[in-house]
Amino acid sequence: MPPSQSPARLDSAEERRTRILDAAEACFVRHGFHRATMHDVAAEAGMSPGNLYRYFPSKDAIVAGLAERDRAAVAEDFSGIEAAPDLMQAFTGLARRHLAEAPAEKAVLCLEMWAEATRNPAMAAICRDFEREIAGRLSGLYRQAQARAPQPAPGADPEALARLAMVMADGIMVRRALSPDFATGPVIDAMLTVIGAALDGRFDPTTFPESDR
Amino acid sequence: MPPSQSPARLDSAEERRTRILDAAEACFVRHGFHRATMHDVAAEAGMSPGNLYRYFPSKDAIVAGLAERDRAAVAEDFSGIEAAPDLMQAFTGLARRHLAEAPAEKAVLCLEMWAEATRNPAMAAICRDFEREIAGRLSGLYRQAQARAPQPAPGADPEALARLAMVMADGIMVRRALSPDFATGPVIDAMLTVIGAALDGRFDPTTFPESDR
DNA sequence: GTGTAGAGAATGAACGTTCATTCTCACCTG
């Protein structure tokens, strides 16, 4: 079979890419994108600096590849959430998983990516797409939840609710990155309480008292 | 008069330091701490690179000086807030001023400082002190507000409320830094609504429904 | 089985560049 490539080869090439990304993730968390050197990444990955360039064309490409991989993993976890049997429980699970159970290093990497996004257009695009994806999923989830309610109350604006939830999630990320022993639990509970009350029509954070009177 | 220093001299030296810090702020916002060079800062400040070292011992010292200056300015604005006649109005003013009216560059710088704090102990200390200061002020404010209420309802935990408000504020900072045209207004209003309702005893985001039943 | 050829993978020293920092000297001001 002349034109067949060894599957073992292809497989290991993909493995090598993920090994490099894993190594880069560790180095970037430790030293940041700009202070981590290609030598650091190579050492962490157990290979020579030159060899990195067989798998990624540049350091920036590694940064982008890493960002893309991690964000895609999170986005994947949000997909199809509107189809869950118990919507609020699904939302609670997502929040806990990504804001409490995920290792604190993810929060550090997230901060790093945000800082990079403020001046690197490629990173900005990744963050923007991610944010749109999650905002869409969340507002869809909230709309579903309102529609499924016993008596369909007017309730809060789903888009605004999603924005509020994401702002709180971002804030929790920041706090976690800055002080690894920050107790996320109570704040996550507060977030769930606010969103839950808004979906039940008990409390609407979406309309400001001042502008109603 | 041996122990007298020329006021003009001191004045201009101090002015020069602030000019350097202003220049550094502009450069850091544009390129980040690590990609901004001392040449950039010098050019922005209208002086030579070598001359910077007459006023700051190192680049890191400029970074730290800048962080210290900006955070101190914000902290100053929060001081004595418990003494305001209308507490909720004072809080509203602070939130609007720092989260909506402040230039978006401040948010970018803030993100930069947070990312740096995850691995630079000096920056971490600055951020930690700042956070403690604000947390103390805010919880004091909330405690005051609860005490001054018509009928002193049991109400939410002031410390937890302060943490919640700060998390939301951090999240707003992130969103502003990432997309300069982000509409902060509605989210700030939502934050004020939540905090206001909690202080009035109408709604308590501090106790999680699940744990009550 | 042994030997040989070839391809792809990996190495690590070297290169050119960049950048924080230092050095040298000119220029004021009193």
Added chain:
DNA sequence: CAGGTGAGAATGAACGTTCATTCTCTACAC
């Protein structure tokens, strides 16, 4: 002239990237 202020060239270390070379297999020939 003395003392301080500043400019700008010089320095040396560090870094991303390259490349000539070596290593490691696999495949085939005999």
